[in-house]
Amino acid sequence: MKTYDAIIMGAGHNGLTNAAYLAKAGLDVLVVEKNAYIGGAAVSRELHTGFTYSNCSYVCSMMRQAIHRDLNLTRHGLVLVPYLGTVSFSDDGGTLVSYHTAEAEYNQLRARSPHDADAMFRFQTDLARYAQLIRKTLLRTPPDPTSFKPRDIMELLFLAKEFWALGEQEIYEYVRFFTMSAAEFLDDYFEDDLIKATMAGAGIIGTALGVYSPGSAYILLHHVMGDVDGNIGAWGLARGGMGAISNAIAGAAREFGAEIRTNAGVDKMLVRDGKAAGVVLENGEEIYSRIVVSNLDAKRTFTKIVDRKDLPPGIYEKASNFKIRGSSGKVNIALSGLPKFNNVPDNRYINRGGQAFVGSLETMERAYDCWKRGRWSEDPFIECVIPSAWDPTVAPPGQHWMSCFVQYCPPQLADGPWTAKKRNQFGQTIVNKIERYSPGFKDLIVHMEVRTPHEIEAEVGLTEGNIFQGELTIDQLLFNRPFPGYAQYRMPVKNMYMCGSSTHPGGGVSSACGANAAREILYDLKRPNVVPQDDFYDE
Amino acid sequence: MTKSDPFAGERLKHSPFHPRQAALNLRNAWSSWNGTQFADYYYDAEYEYFCIRNSCATYDICPMQKYEISGTDAEAMLDRMVTRDVTKLKENRVTYVCWCTDAGRMVDDGTIFKLGPDRFMLTCGSPSLAWLRKCTYGYKHLTVTDISDTLAGLSFQGPTTCEVLKKMGLMDIETLKPFGIMHFPFGSGSLMVSRTGFTGDLGYELWVQTDLALALWDALYDAGEDYGIQPYGEAATNMARLEAGFIMPGMEFNEALKTVHFHHDQTPFELGLDWLVDFKKARFNGRSALLIERERGPEYTLIKLDIEGNKPAEGSYLYRNKRCTKQIGYVTSAMWSPVVKANIALAMVKTKHLGENIWAEIYYEKELRQNSKVAKCTLQKKPFWAPPRARATPPQPF
Numbered sequence: 001m002k003t004y005d006a007i008i009m010g011a012g013h014n015g016l017t018n019a020a021y022l023a024k025a026g027l028d029v030l031v032v033e034k035n036a037y038i039g040g041a042a043v044s045r046e047l048h049t050g051f052t053y054s055n056c057s058y059v060c061s062m063m064r065q066a067i068h069r070d071l072n073l074t075r076h077g078l079v080l081v082p083y084l085g086t087v088s089f090s091d092d093g094g095t096l097v098s099y100h101t102a103e104a105e106y107n108q109l110r111a112r113s114p115h116d117a118d119a120m121f122r123f124q125t126d127l128a129r130y131a132q133l134i135r136k137t138l139l140r141t142p143p144d145p146t147s148f149k150p151r152d153i154m155e156l157l158f159l160a161k162e163f164w165a166l167g168e169q170e171i172y173e174y175v176r177f178f179t180m181s182a183a184e185f186l187d188d189y190f191e192d193d194l195i196k197a198t199m200a201g202a203g204i205i206g207t208a209l210g211v212y213s214p215g216s217a218y219i220l221l222h223h224v225m226g227d228v229d230g231n232i233g234a235w236g237l238a239r240g241g242m243g244a245i246s247n248a249i250a251g252a253a254r255e256f257g258a259e260i261r262t263n264a265g266v267d268k269m270l271v272r273d274g275k276a277a278g279v280v281l282e283n284g285e286e287i288y289s290r291i292v293v294s295n296l297d298a299k300r301t302f303t304k305i306v307d308r309k310d311l312p313p314g315i316y317e318k319a320s321n322f323k324i325r326g327s328s329g330k331v332n333i334a335l336s337g338l339p340k341f342n343n344v345p346d347n348r349y350i351n352r353g354g355q356a357f358v359g360s361l362e363t364m365e366r367a368y369d370c371w372k373r374g375r376w377s378e379d380p381f382i383e384c385v386i387p388s389a390w391d392p393t394v395a396p397p398g399q400h401w402m403s404c405f406v407q408y409c410p411p412q413l414a415d416g417p418w419t420a421k422k423r424n425q426f427g428q429t430i431v432n433k434i435e436r437y438s439p440g441f442k443d444l445i446v447h448m449e450v451r452t453p454h455e456i457e458a459e460v461g462l463t464e465g466n467i468f469q470g471e472l473t474i475d476q477l478l479f480n481r482p483f484p485g486y487a488q489y490r491m492p493v494k495n496m497y498m499c500g501s502s503t504h505p506g507g508g509v510s511s512a513c514g515a516n517a518a519r520e521i522l523y524d525l526k527r528p529n530v531v532p533q534d535d536f537y538d539e
Numbered sequence: 540m541t542k543s544d545p546f547a548g549e550r551l552k553h554s555p556f557h558p559r560q561a562a563l564n565l566r567n568a569w570s571s572w573n574g575t576q577f578a579d580y581y582y583d584a585e586y587e588y589f590c591i592r593n594s595c596a597t598y599d600i601c602p603m604q605k606y607e608i609s610g611t612d613a614e615a616m617l618d619r620m621v622t623r624d625v626t627k628l629k630e631n632r633v634t635y636v637c638w639c640t641d642a643g644r645m646v647d648d649g650t651i652f653k654l655g656p657d658r659f660m661l662t663c664g665s666p667s668l669a670w671l672r673k674c675t676y677g678y679k680h681l682t683v684t685d686i687s688d689t690l691a692g693l694s695f696q697g698p699t700t701c702e703v704l705k706k707m708g709l710m711d712i713e714t715l716k717p718f719g720i721m722h723f724p725f726g727s728g729s730l731m732v733s734r735t736g737f738t739g740d741l742g743y744e745l746w747v748q749t750d751l752a753l754a755l756w757d758a759l760y761d762a763g764e765d766y767g768i769q770p771y772g773e774a775a776t777n778m779a780r781l782e783a784g785f786i787m788p789g790m791e792f793n794e795a796l797k798t799v800h801f802h803h804d805q806t807p808f809e810l811g812l813d814w815l816v817d818f819k820k821a822r823f824n825g826r827s828a829l830l831i832e833r834e835r836g837p838e839y840t841l842i843k844l845d846i847e848g849n850k851p852a853e854g855s856y857l858y859r860n861k862r863c864t865k866q867i868g869y870v871t872s873a874m875w876s877p878v879v880k881a882n883i884a885l886a887m888v889k890t891k892h893l894g895e896n897i898w899a900e901i902y903y904e905k906e907l908r909q910n911s912k913v914a915k916c917t918l919q920k921k922p923f924w925a926p927p928r929a930r931a932t933p934p935q936p937f
């Protein structure tokens with residue numbers, strides 16, 4: 001019976017990245033995926049003829065350019081196109097457009113609040129300073145602060161050096177920043193509520209926190225630290241949908257000789273003599289390997305896939321308590337035409353941009369209250385993008401599809417389990433809200449895919465539908481991710497590793513978790529490293 | 540009586556597409572080309588570049604020079620002027636050519652369209668009437684007409700272009716092969732479409748009499764509305780052509796007739812245009828000098844480089860050692876390629892050092908401070924961007 005060098009459980013984009021690098025280093029690699037398709041939360045599927053949805057993730061800015069370049073993902077079909085121009089809508093129908101030049105931005109802000117127009121420069125600068133530091137950690141393994149190994153000490157020194165380079169005052173600010181709420185952070189700069197609400201949106205996306213909850217400021221940073229071609233904070237679309245990213249990585253992995261099996265859900269991880277030894281599939285088939293890598297979230301991995309008796313004491317409990325509360329819904333809507341919105345100029349660039357129905361900080365907080373009570377919000381924060389306005393390949397000409405990311409939607413409802421009926425009601429809530437700002441919107445709808453955390457968990461395997469594979473709070477970041485002492489991708493069972501978003505640097509389509517894990521595996525195998533570094537250290 | 544404009548002589552000419560283009564030039568980002576006001580970009584250079592790679596976009600080629608050369612001697616004259624064999628060119632086909640001085644130094648490059656048995660169109664970047672006149676010595680039966688001001692050209696590039704032209708009603712346009720020409724009735728006249736361009740992607744060039752220019756624009760933009768149509772200027776062109784590995788006068792080569800210093804111009808061999816030089820032809824301008832050049836090998840060779848890091852090597856010197864003491868050449872054009880995700884450049888390197896390591900010394904600014912770094916360069920043989928759709932007939936949808 002064949003024994004693989006490594007089996008990767010899950011063909012999410014991180015699992016595929018991990019496989020690509022292990023195969024590139026010469027390992028005999030197998031990826032097993034429970035779904036009939038690959039990609040996990042970076043996937044595109046045609047559910048209605050002619051319309052290709054990015055079913056989960058929809059925009060891209062964290063993708064490591066160095067990996068794109070190193071794996072030749074363009075040759076494997078990946079083209080990332082930056083998109084511009086999101087309009088924010090306030091409760092009373094007011095709008096704030098995101099213009100493409102600093103001058104137009106300034107003039108617009110000045111018309112609302114001359115104070116805020118000035119403050120925006122300081123805000124952007126501070127955010128860029130914070131982002132710059134975090135960005136440098138993405139393609140690196142977090143050091144173990146308790147270790148005396150030279151690698152860890154070197155890595156700690158690297159971090160310390162970058163940190164001290166901020167200057168004394170900024171170090172205090174930075175530490176404070178990590179525990180602040182998005183609203184408090186923004187209060188420090190702005191007076192206009194729509195400006196604040198617009199910025200606050202990034203602080204709650206995917207998060208079981210409200211705009212006033214401590215920790216949401218970091219989430220904001222997490223969403224602006226990425227870049228497209230060096231434009232920090234910019235977001236792009238993958239031509240052909242987010243699945244194009246996973247498909248390109250899979251293409252590279254296959255070229256290096258990796259095998260990818262779909263419809264092959266893992267039931268259990270095999271452990272022999274205290275070492276990971278392979279997997280048992282849901283159909284009972286056993287496949288053996290010297291190394292097992294989990295792309296699943298930490299909770300799922302250690303409460304469902306690894307047998308509790310194979311774990312050292314305490315790990316099962318840590319995994320059970322891993323914070324992974326789901327809070328988001330996703331509604332994908334196919335449209336027979338481009339929707340028009342009230343109070344938005346008929347500007348060809350802005351027409352194609354995104355829409356953020358932010359309302360106000362108060363409305364966002366009310367939406368969070370609903371989530372806490374086990375209800376979806378009647379007036380949620382919705383972030384929309386119309387990928388087809390940019391990408392000619394995802395909808396028939398003149399027709400469109402709109403991606404609606406909804407904050408908040410609970411994984412469990414207070415009044416009993418999710419049903420198809422409740423899911424439809426949730427979808428209707430979203431449509432109703434958009435219709436308020438875009439009369440006639442409903443008449444354009446030709447198909448809808450409504451996903452609550454329940455569907456996201458059932459399809460992608462993200463526990464509770466948490467989009468980041470675990471919340472991004474300071475207790476679960478950097479050397480605490482997923483658990484303190486296990487942040488270097490090595491897990492408590494020998495020869496077992498993790499490579500999904502539950503590990504550093506966390507959620508988002510970045511390929512960083514998978515690549516970092518591959519680097520550590522190759523280190524343990526005493527093989528030369530083939531994983532590149534980020535290319536912007538001289539930024 | 541209206542007062543005449545005292546500055547009229549200072550102002551640039553307007554292209555026939557100007558009214559539409561000016562309305563869309565939101566940034567007032569103008570430069571000029573051959574005396575015509577010409578967009579550097581309209582909205583954002585990178586956005587326009589992505590329209591070329593992702594949807595479709597138009598580029599005004601009216602300021603480009605166009606000459607009609609007709610008569611029974613036209614073919615022979617062109618064949619003697621350019622280095623390529625023009626007699627092989629079939630009707631309704633286009634060919635890329637370059638032409639040289641007697642010393643084998645490059646005057647310019649351009650395209651020849653064969654429009655009839657004895658009728659050709661030559662296009663090129665710089666005014667060339669005087670040179671053409673010189674080249675007609677000894678030929679009686681031909682006329683050279685400058686049609687730059689009467690024929691409008693609009694380059695239309697990108698993956699959705701074929702679909703848009705189909706939607707515009709151009710029957711069978713999908714059967715047009717690269718470098719082919721088709722003609723369609725248009726308004727009171729006709730529209731000529733060639734499958735040519737300067738972007739390395741799927742694309743066409745559309746040609747009409749200047750009085751039909753605006754009608755063409757409107758028809759194209761109507762059809763292209765749902766296909767992401769957008770005008771682009773020089774900045775995006777320059778990005779696209781560099782990815783395609785195409786040379787640009789003033790960047791990769793200095794036109795021989797405008798070169799003051801000895802050998803600061805180039806030969807086709809130095810520019811990697813060997814394939815354009817056909818020594819099977821008994822006679823053409825520069826033949827004997829180029830024969831010697833072929834024997835001896837060019838002093839410099841134009842190469843494509845993939846450079847580590849992400850800082851464009853603009854204006855960089857190239858060295859064969861990391862300490863940067865042994866200089867072997869210089870970068871002619873450089874950029875970060877957003878599509879390929881690579882730091883690319885075209886460069887001139889002394890031919891004798893071609894097999895060796897190449898290092899670029901790159902300067903860049905960070906908040907007013909100058910920094911420099913030394914980056915390893917890798918020689919690249921193929922164009923950085925050459926999607927199959929650029930050559931496929933019919934081109935796959937998008």
Ligand SMILES: Cc1cc2nc3c(=O)[nH]c(=O)nc-3n(C[C@H](O)[C@H](O)[C@H](O)COP(=O)(O)OP(=O)(O)OC[C@H]3O[C@@H](n4cnc5c(N)ncnc54)[C@H](O)[C@@H]3O)c2cc1C
Binds near residue numbers: 056062265
């Ligand atoms: C609705 C939504 C919107 C998002 N929006 C964005 C966005 O716009 N931009 C962004 O950057 N990020 C976004 N994210 C986050 C991002 O998509 C994820 O963080 C990222 O895709 C996770 O990748 P991964 O490879 O780590 O894990 P996953 O994608 O979770 O991959 C895990 C894989 O394992 C498989 N699997 C599960 N159980 C088993 C089993 N037992 N056996 C075999 N296989 C199994 C799953 O099917 C899946 O393919 C979003 C996520 C969601 C859910």
